[in-house]
Amino acid sequence: MIDRRTIITTALAVIAGPVSARRALAQGAMSRITAYAFSFPALAGGEIRLADYAGRPFLVVNTASLCGYTPQYAGLQELWAQFHDRGLMIIGVPSNDFGQEPNGATEIAETAQHQYGVTFPIAAKVIVKGPNAHPFYKWAAEARPKDVPHWNFHKYLIGRDGYIAEAFPETVEPSDTRIKTAIARALADS
Template identity: 80%
Template sequence: MIDRRTILTAALAAIAAPDATRSAPAQAPVSRITAYAFSFPALAGGDIRLADHAGRPLLVVNTASLCGYTPQYAGLQELWTEFHGRGLMILGVPSNDFGGQEPGGATETANTAQQHGATFPIAAKATVKGPNAHPFYKWAADARPRDVPRWNFHKYLVGRDGYIADVFPESVAPTDTRVKTAIARALADS
């Protein structure tokens, strides 16, 4: 037999319980930052705004003038010549972080790039590792913590969606088939 107290307790519990048919308030979608949110001071002055290249693949490479990999500037220029007309943006980011191999100023960096035939955009010298890294490199390290630059000429390929599509260490030449294939794939993605 059920007494009034049991019925009253059950009724109050039902009223106090959240309504399962009512949906929780909708939460705004999480907005993730893309590479297009960043800019770099340009070697020749002004800014290189990645947003100006939104929807295009980007190859961001930390460079150095006195490195054994410095001849990769020529390979980067080959990529620029081959793929720029199809939408690829290449950005060289000089850095003195590895072996002190970019000790000079803007003039020395520009001379090195020109000696190797580079005509793609070059940023002003930036830090690419550690707590003082440029915000793009902090973002990339967050996105791909196992694929951070360990030396000069580390390559981040950013897809049309603004997220890192592929990463190539310094030991992989810009003209390597793997790099060209990844770029072609990024260019083909809609």
């Protein structure tokens, strides 16, 4: 069950949009903001609005095409196939922060969608660390400062309430029991 505060926060985030989320970030109002306040530019154009997934758990993963962990795309697709019908959303977020995603949208799509068969949404390339990080990643770093991306394929599991339920470093494969258990728990929470 979603509580009243989450519904109100989500509604305000949808109405106010990403500009208000950035303003709230600048003002340090992190504890009241949920992940639903953010959106990512989509790889194919348009936006991936996290508010569209309000009340559903989702996994946000920073990705790269030329990384030793790039084969995790296949594992993420398996998670998607296993849990999507139960409500899980996965969003791949390409980043060149670690020098392994120099490619443009066409090449990123080729790697993710054609080479690994990814069918979950992929964002356009963004920055995931430091002062110029995408607002979602600034929010996540404020909420979980010890769980920031140190490499590609870092995973944030957002619970139904819009807050970070778990964070998994790149070394934890998508097929790992810890991830599957956390997802199952997030899907069961009501």
